[in-house]
Amino acid sequence: MQEPFRPAYRIATPLRNIAQRFAYMGLVLAAFGLMLLGRADTVLMERLQTHVTDALTPIMDVLSRPVATIANIVDYGRNLANLHDENAELRETNERLLQWQTVARRLELENAHLRSLLNFKPDPNAHYVSARVIADTGGAFAHSLVLNAGTRDGIRKGQAAVTGTGLVGRIAGAGNISARVLLITDLNSRIPVLVESTGTRAIMAGDNSDQPRLIHLPPGSVVNPGDRVVTSGHGGAFPPGLPIGVIALVGDDRITVQPFVGRDQLDYVRVMDFGLEGILQPPREMPPMPVSRGASPNTGGEVASSRP
Amino acid sequence: MRPTFWQRLDQLARKLTPVALTLLLVIVGQIPWHLPGLARVAPLLPLTAVYHWTIQRPDLLPAQAVFCIGLLVDLLSGGPIGVNTLVFLTVYGVIYSQRRFFIGKTFHITWLGFALVAAAAALQAWLLVSIFYTILIRPDALMFQYILTVVLYPVPAWLFLRWQQVFLRAI
Numbered sequence: 474m475q476e477p478f479r480p481a482y483r484i485a486t487p488l489r490n491i492a493q494r495f496a497y498m499g500l501v502l503a504a505f506g507l508m509l510l511g512r513a514d515t516v517l518m519e520r521l522q523t524h525v526t527d528a529l530t531p532i533m534d535v536l537s538r539p540v541a542t543i544a545n546i547v548d549y550g551r552n553l554a555n556l557h558d559e560n561a562e563l564r565e566t567n568e569r570l571l572q573w574q575t576v577a578r579r580l581e582l583e584n585a586h587l588r589s590l591l592n593f594k595p596d597p598n599a600h601y602v603s604a605r606v607i608a609d610t611g612g613a614f615a616h617s618l619v620l621n622a623g624t625r626d627g628i629r630k631g632q633a634a635v636t637g638t639g640l641v642g643r644i645a646g647a648g649n650i651s652a653r654v655l656l657i658t659d660l661n662s663r664i665p666v667l668v669e670s671t672g673t674r675a676i677m678a679g680d681n682s683d684q685p686r687l688i689h690l691p692p693g694s695v696v697n698p699g700d701r702v703v704t705s706g707h708g709g710a711f712p713p714g715l716p717i718g719v720i721a722l723v724g725d726d727r728i729t730v731q732p733f734v735g736r737d738q739l740d741y742v743r744v745m746d747f748g749l750e751g752i753l754q755p756p757r758e759m760p761p762m763p764v765s766r767g768a769s770p771n772t773g774g775e776v777a778s779s780r781p
Numbered sequence: 782m783r784p785t786f787w788q789r790l791d792q793l794a795r796k797l798t799p800v801a802l803t804l805l806l807v808i809v810g811q812i813p814w815h816l817p818g819l820a821r822v823a824p825l826l827p828l829t830a831v832y833h834w835t836i837q838r839p840d841l842l843p844a845q846a847v848f849c850i851g852l853l854v855d856l857l858s859g860g861p862i863g864v865n866t867l868v869f870l871t872v873y874g875v876i877y878s879q880r881r882f883f884i885g886k887t888f889h890i891t892w893l894g895f896a897l898v899a900a901a902a903a904l905q906a907w908l909l910v911s912i913f914y915t916i917l918i919r920p921d922a923l924m925f926q927y928i929l930t931v932v933l934y935p936v937p938a939w940l941f942l943r944w945q946q947v948f949l950r951a952i
Contacts, residue, residue, distance in 0.1 A: 493844070500848045501870050507852070508863030508913060518862050525856040529808060537812050544815035608857065609813035609820045613923040614910050615860035616821070619811070645859070653859055660914065681919055683821075737817045 519646050526619055527648035533607045534621050541605075541740060599712065600746040602626050604652070606739045616659040616681065617645065618739065620652045628652045631710055633745045639716040639733035640664075640704060641742050654742065657717065657732060658685055665707035666717060670700045677702065677717065677730060684721055684729040696720055702730050712747045795948050799841045800850070802944065803830035806937070807853050822925040827854055828902060829930065829937045831869050832895050835876040836883045837945060841952075847873045861913040868906050872898055891938070896931045903927045 511518040552559070587593075604622035622628055624647050634641040634654045642662065645655035655662055662679035666687070673694040675687040687696070700720045706713025721731035784792070806826040813820070827850055834842040851866030858865070876883060876898065883894055903923055911918050 497844045497870070497874060500844050501867065501874070504848065504851070504863050504866040504870055506863075507855075507866060508861060508909070511862040512913065522856050522859070522862070525853070529857070532808055533811060536808060540812050540814060606813050608811035610811050610858045612823055612825065612858060612860075613821060613926045614864070614906070614918065615858055617859035618813070619857075655859070660916075660918070681821075681922060683818075735817065736820050737813075737815050739813065740815070 522653070523646045523648040523651075526646075526651050526653065527623070530607065530619070530621060530648075530651040533619065534605075537605075537607045544740070600627070602628055602744045602746070603741055604628070604744060605741055607651075609736065609739075614660075614681065616642075616656040616662075616679065616736070618642070618654040618656065618736075618742070620654060620742065620744070621650065622744070623648045623650045623652050625649050627746060628744050629746070633704075633711045633715060633747075634742045635715060635745055636734050636739065636742055639718065640711070641734050641739065643710065644744060652744070656736060658683060658736070664711065664717070665705045666702050667705040667713075668694075668696050668700050668720070669703050670697075671695065674705055674707070675728075683736075684731055687720075687728040687730060690728070696723060696728060698723055712745065792952060795952050796841055798944065798948060799830075799834045799838060799941075800846045802941070803827055803834070803842070803846075803850050804853065806830050807850060807857065810854075811857050821922045822929055824930040824933050825899075825902075825926060826930075826937060827851075827865075828869065828872065828899060829895070829934055830941065831872055832876065832898060833938055833941045835873050836880065836891070837941070838949065839877055839880065841949070842873075844870065844873060861910060864906055864909045864913065867909060868902050871905060872902050875901075888935075888938075892931075892934055895934050895938075899927055899930055 507518075602622055604620035604626070606618050607621045608619035610617050610619060618634075618641075620628070620634075628644055628647045630644050630647055632644045634644060640657060642654045642656040642659070643664075644652050645661075646653045656679070657664060657677065658679045658681065660679055660681045662677075662685070664677045666675055666677045667673070668675065668687075671694065673690060673696060675694075676689045677685050678688050679685045687702070690696070698720050702717045702720060704711040704713055704715040704717060716733055718730045718732035720728060722729045806829075810823060810826050814823075831842070831847055831850065835847075847869050848866055851869035852862070854865040854869075855862045883891065886894070903926070907918060907920060907923055
């Protein structure tokens with residue numbers, strides 16, 4: 474059938490090959506260009522990322538549900554097997570906690586009394602948004618999660634993502650219906666922390682391993698394995714006192730922290746809005762005049778120069 | 782006989798499946814599996830797909846599609862954008878130019894070829910990300926990811942081959 478077209482085909486093939494080669498080189502250059510652009514203009518790339526994630530959120534939401542269900546069933550079976558031991562352990566813990574409760578009540582009363590003496594201004598009440606983890610992305614180079622809630626639900630860039638046991642990360646970008654959490658283990662994560670027992674201040678820096686490092690400790694400070702690490706609240710990004718983990722290892726050149734929250738256990742996380750604007754909001758985003766009441770707080774995608 | 786409208790539509794739909802399958806794998810790769818330690822070393826399934834289709838049916842996986850697939854991986858992963866795009870395009874380019882070597886080989890040779898290609902891809906990705914952040918990234922997670930991707934290669938490869946035999950034989 475193609476017989477009459479043969480000659481034309483013969484000429485067309487090399488031409489097409491050349492065109493293809495040019496197209497391929499163009500695409501390679503475009504990829505390079507994207508990398509350079511991503512280095513220069515993080516805001517644009519972040520916005521692109523937010524939009525694409527937003528668009529795919531419904532699909533990821535649906536796909537992640539059966540897996541979550543299976544994980545729950547497996548978990549249930551495992552719990553069933555450990556029921557007896559766990560029960561004994563819980564009873565013991567319960568007894569101990571009841572003692573703690575008595576102590577805590579007494580301290581709370583005392584605290585309230587002292588605060589009233591000092592006219593202490595309490596921290597603003599936190600406001601929580603619970604969201605399901607629909608994607609665990611990144612592989613070897615980035616540690617982040619995608620949540621199925623976004624600016625529509627009150628999530629903003631810079632807020633803290635926590636579970637009952639501790640800090641998970643911070644919101645790195647929020648779309649309309651999705652938000653990306655930068656985990657505390659990510660290479661780009663820097664969090665001001667406090668070693669609870671000694672009050673030593675430090676920065677906890679992720680390095681893409683499971684255990685972030687403590688850096689910038691004041692000279693002469695002493696930390697020991699097993700010390701609890703909590704957020705210090707400096708810089709205003711996070712509320713103070715959120716539990717993060719315990720010191721795992723104190724070496725000559727590195728101090729590592731074992732986080733309380735494991736990445737694989739995350740099913741739902743709570744995003745905390747403490748009403749703190751934090752260091753992540755550059756001044757240009759503030760309403761220019763107090764008159765502009767209608768100016769809603771800007772969405773996460775717009776925030777500039779936030780890479781720590 | 783000219784194919785009817787529905788026949789052409791059917792053909793078109795079949796032709797789009799390699800790209801669609803690969804895009805689906807990209808999204809499947811993002812699902813939280815709730816398995817301890819897996820998230821860091823989750824196999825790079827889209828790379829498997831790009832490798833397979835470039836050898837078997839490059840006519841159904843044009844370079845533009847490879848670009849889009851890589852870009853989607855980058856956008857969803859939260860890492861530097863452009864890295865996987867470049868890595869996938871390189872894999873595509875290398876295999877496309879050396880296709881004569883890959884075609885018609887036994888499965889074991891193809892698998893070995895994938896191990897080599899994936900190693901080069903991992904090294905390229907590591908270099909690119911290290912340059913992007915201007916620090917040396919810890920290579921341990923990447924190494925495990927590489928091993929897992931290579932070990933699991935037969936699973937997606939078998940699926941693609943079956944798909945090819947069932948849906949793409951006549952196209």
